[in-house]
Structures are given as C-alpha cells and as structure tokens.
Amino acid sequence: MHISERESELPESDMAKLIKIAAENNSVISLGAGEPDFPAPPAIVAYTKKIAGKxxxxxxxxxxxxxxxxxxKKMRKENGIRCSPENIIVTSGSQEALLLAAASALDVSEQVIIPSPSFLGYVPMFELLNASPVCTSLDVNFEPDTDDIRKRITSKTEAILINTPSNPTGAVYSRKTLEQIAEIAVEHDLYVFSDEAYEKIVYEGKHVSIGSLNGMQEHVATFQTFSKSYAMCGYRLGYVIAPPKMAAAMKKVHIYSTISAPTISQMLGVKALSQSAYTRKMVKEYDRRRRFIVARLNEMGLPTKMPKGAFYTFSDITAFAKESRSFALSLLKKKKVAVVPGIEFGPGGEGYIRCSYATAYEKIEKAMDSMEDFLKK
Ligand SMILES: Cc1ncc(COP(=O)(O)O)c(C=O)c1O
Known part of the structure; x- marks a missing residue:
C-alpha cells in the first residue's frame, strides 16, 4: 500500500504553515489571511438559523x-454576460468550479497558460489532473503580458487562465488587456478560464468580465464565489458560467466529485445576492486600510504599487533580501509578523511579499511598526 505519486508531489504550502503558526500563537500578527476578516452578513446568519431544519x-x-x-440575472445585469441557468454549475467554492473546468476541458499533458505570480491554488490543482500549467509573465502593471502569452502557445495549449482582480498583486486588468487576451483565444481557439473571485472588491477602475466581450461566449468559463464578496468562505459556495457543452461536462464531473454544493449554502446564496450594502461597507474599510498600508510599506523602503482591487499588497523586497521565503521566515521569527513569500505564487513572485489587509486596522498599524523595525536592523 502506498500514497500516490500525484499526492506526494503536491507542495506543502508555506502559507498554510505561516497561518498555522499565527493561529497557534496569539503574539503573531498575521497578514497572511486570504479571506475577509468580517463575519457573514447578519441577514445571512439569521437566515441560516431559520432554514437549518429545511x-x-x-x-x-x-x-x-x-x-x-x-x-x-446577476450575471446579465452586473457582468454583461448573456447566460441562462443552463450555463451555470453551482459548486463548493470557486476552487471546486476550477477543478471541474480543468477536468472537463484538459486531457493529460494538455497545457493551460497561467500568470506568474498567481493564486497558489492553480498549479497544484492542474498538476493533480496531470495537465500542464505553463507560466506567463506579467507587465509593469501586474497585468498579463500578452506578447508573452502568444509565445507560450503550442499545439498542446487548451486554455488561458486569468484572474482579475488579482490575488496576489491587486491588479485589475484593463479592458484593453482583456480584449487582447480575447483576440488570442479566438485566434487559437482556446478556452479562457476567468477567475473573478474578487470581482466586487474594486477601488479604482472597473471590473470587466472577459465573458462579456464580443465573440467570447463560446470561449469563456467565468468563476465567481460568495467567499469574498459576502464574507462567506466557510459556507463553501461558488459557481461557474460556461458554454453549454462545457457546463454539461462539468455537471457530469460534479456528480463524481461532491455530487452537489451544500443545500443550506445554496439557499443562503439566493439571499446573499441582495446583500450589496454589506459588500460596500467591507470595501470601504478595506480601502481605508489599503491607503494606510501602501503608504507605510513605501515609506519603509518596500516599493508597493497601489492595488486597484482584492485585499492584498505585493511589495518588492529586493533592496533587503533576494529570497522571499527567508525574508518572511526571518520577519516571523524576529518580529512575529506573518506575510506570504512571493515565491509561493510562482517563480514570477520571487523578490516580493504579499500582505493581506483583510486584517484589523490596529493590527496592520502594529505590524507595520514591527516591519519597519525589522528593516532597520
Ligand atoms: C484568486 C482566487 N481564486 C479562487 C479562490 C478560491 O475561493 P473559494 O473556493 O472560497 O471560492 C481564492 C481563494 O483565496 C482566490 O484567492
């Protein structure tokens, strides 16, 4: 008896380790969180109790x-994506939706182009299915470099994955970049997997769904979630909007993965879609923290772009250290502040650290003081 090679090749996440240390140790301030620090909206909590027996x-x-x-209805109104319930599969979080899409669209060793750096859930997930993730670099604004995407395309390429607003960089892709990616997808007959987990957490510019662009209906699978927009990570509820053939394939795979998303969460999801005032309240507070943390990071000598969306800063640490992993571990050991090393997000993330400002303002203040001390030593 043995554990599969596939499993043993999955990376041990540094982030998981850092978050575990922070959780076990009250004296550590964690800027590692990838989820809202707000509870679910009160209306959702109340309704959870009401429907528990149903x-x-x-x-x-x-x-x-x-x-x-x-x-x-929401997708047509807010995202400009023409779709009907037949295009939609509801899943246990958007991570599961990505897995269903990958299992439905990619055969063994077929390639998916993904940005580097990008969300650390992508690469291992594709590898688990024996598909091949291929990294593409970002431009100076942390948007995908479309010339580089073109260079990465081979006869084995099936899909391009994009993520706007982006984890870990906070970039919100411009319409122009999305139009260029759409053009590539049509030219090479590729799927676009558009991860829009942070679609509602935008401070500057406007979130554009690539699935709303002309001619993209047959190419795009759009992934969204209740986790970030409504602070409902633990409810595990996400969904994908896909062309009919792909949606049918995903439905079939879903039967063999989790059968269906939790019924209670789905009932709550209908109610959550009307909780936009709560989302706005969270975004207002993230924005206040964003301005503060970006100013402090730059002042202490860590060049940091103003993120336009999501709740992460991505700071250049190369004036102080070459390796983000040793920088993060040393900061944790000496100053009890947990940040995520950029290398966790792919080779393009080396030389950076990610700080999450889904953390109380006062904690961010303390963490920034400690980081400044750490850099002075
Ligand atoms: C970019 C991105 N996509 C997808 C997910 C998965 O979220 P969930 O499965 O909770 O919808 C996350 C979680 O942090 C994320 O950051």
Whole structure:
C-alpha cells in the first residue's frame, strides 16, 4: 500500500504553515489571511438559523434552480454576460468550479497558460489532473503580458487562465488587456478560464468580465464565489458560467466529485445576492486600510504599487533580501509578523511579499511598526 505519486508531489504550502503558526500563537500578527476578516452578513446568519431544519436533501448536481436563476440575472445585469441557468454549475467554492473546468476541458499533458505570480491554488490543482500549467509573465502593471502569452502557445495549449482582480498583486486588468487576451483565444481557439473571485472588491477602475466581450461566449468559463464578496468562505459556495457543452461536462464531473454544493449554502446564496450594502461597507474599510498600508510599506523602503482591487499588497523586497521565503521566515521569527513569500505564487513572485489587509486596522498599524523595525536592523 502506498500514497500516490500525484499526492506526494503536491507542495506543502508555506502559507498554510505561516497561518498555522499565527493561529497557534496569539503574539503573531498575521497578514497572511486570504479571506475577509468580517463575519457573514447578519441577514445571512439569521437566515441560516431559520432554514437549518429545511435543507437535509441533496440538490441537483448543477445546483438549485432558484439560485441559478438568481445568478443568471446577476450575471446579465452586473457582468454583461448573456447566460441562462443552463450555463451555470453551482459548486463548493470557486476552487471546486476550477477543478471541474480543468477536468472537463484538459486531457493529460494538455497545457493551460497561467500568470506568474498567481493564486497558489492553480498549479497544484492542474498538476493533480496531470495537465500542464505553463507560466506567463506579467507587465509593469501586474497585468498579463500578452506578447508573452502568444509565445507560450503550442499545439498542446487548451486554455488561458486569468484572474482579475488579482490575488496576489491587486491588479485589475484593463479592458484593453482583456480584449487582447480575447483576440488570442479566438485566434487559437482556446478556452479562457476567468477567475473573478474578487470581482466586487474594486477601488479604482472597473471590473470587466472577459465573458462579456464580443465573440467570447463560446470561449469563456467565468468563476465567481460568495467567499469574498459576502464574507462567506466557510459556507463553501461558488459557481461557474460556461458554454453549454462545457457546463454539461462539468455537471457530469460534479456528480463524481461532491455530487452537489451544500443545500443550506445554496439557499443562503439566493439571499446573499441582495446583500450589496454589506459588500460596500467591507470595501470601504478595506480601502481605508489599503491607503494606510501602501503608504507605510513605501515609506519603509518596500516599493508597493497601489492595488486597484482584492485585499492584498505585493511589495518588492529586493533592496533587503533576494529570497522571499527567508525574508518572511526571518520577519516571523524576529518580529512575529506573518506575510506570504512571493515565491509561493510562482517563480514570477520571487523578490516580493504579499500582505493581506483583510486584517484589523490596529493590527496592520502594529505590524507595520514591527516591519519597519525589522528593516532597520
Ligand atoms: C484568486 C482566487 N481564486 C479562487 C479562490 C478560491 O475561493 P473559494 O473556493 O472560497 O471560492 C481564492 C481563494 O483565496 C482566490 O484567492
């Protein structure tokens, strides 16, 4: 008996380790969190109690009809994506939706182009399915370098993955960049996997869904989630909007992965879609923290662009250290501040650290004082 090679090749996440240390040690301030520090909206908490006895049954694998109808309406109105409930699969978080898309669209050793740096869940997830992630670099604004994407395309390329607003960089892709990516997808007949987990956390510019651009309906799978927009990470509720053939394939795979997303979360999801005032309240507070943390990081000598979306800063540490991992570990050991080393997000992230400002303002203040001390030594 043995553990599969596939599993043993999955990376041990430094981030998971850092967050575990921070959680076990009250004296550590963690800027490592990848989730809102707010609770779920009060209306959701109250409704959870109310419906607790009414959700003991499976839902259809594609998700409850009422939720898919509500999502289709939202997508048409807010994202400009023409779709119907038949295009939608409801999943246990958007991470599961990505897995279903990868299993449905990619055969063994087929390639998906992903930005580097990017969310650390992508590469291992594709590798788990024996597909091949291929890294593409970012431009000076942390947007995908479309010339580099073109260079990476081979006969094995099936998809391009994009993430706007971006984790870990906070970039919000411009319409121009998205149009260029759309052009490449059409020219080479590729899927675009558009991860829009942070679509509602935008401070500057406007979030554009690539699926709303002309001619993209047959190419794009759009991934969204209740985790960040409504502070509902633990409810594990996400969804994907995909062309009909791909949606049908994902529905089939879903039956063999989790059967269906939790019924209680789906019932809550319908209600959550009307909680935009709560989202706005969170975004206002993130914005206040964003301005503060970016100013402090730059003042202490860590060049940091103003993020336009999500809740992360991505700072250049090369004036102080070559390796982000040793920088983060030393900061944790000496000053009890946890940040995520940029290398966790792919080779393009080396030389950077990610700080999450989904953390109380006062904690960020203390963490910044400690980091400044750390850099002076
Ligand atoms: C960019 C991005 N995509 C997807 C996810 C997965 O989120 P969930 O499965 O909770 O929807 C995360 C989580 O941090 C993320 O940062």
């Amino acid at each position: 959700c003991s049954h499976y839902s259809p694998p594609e998700g409850r009809r009422d939720l898919r109808e509500a999502i289709a």
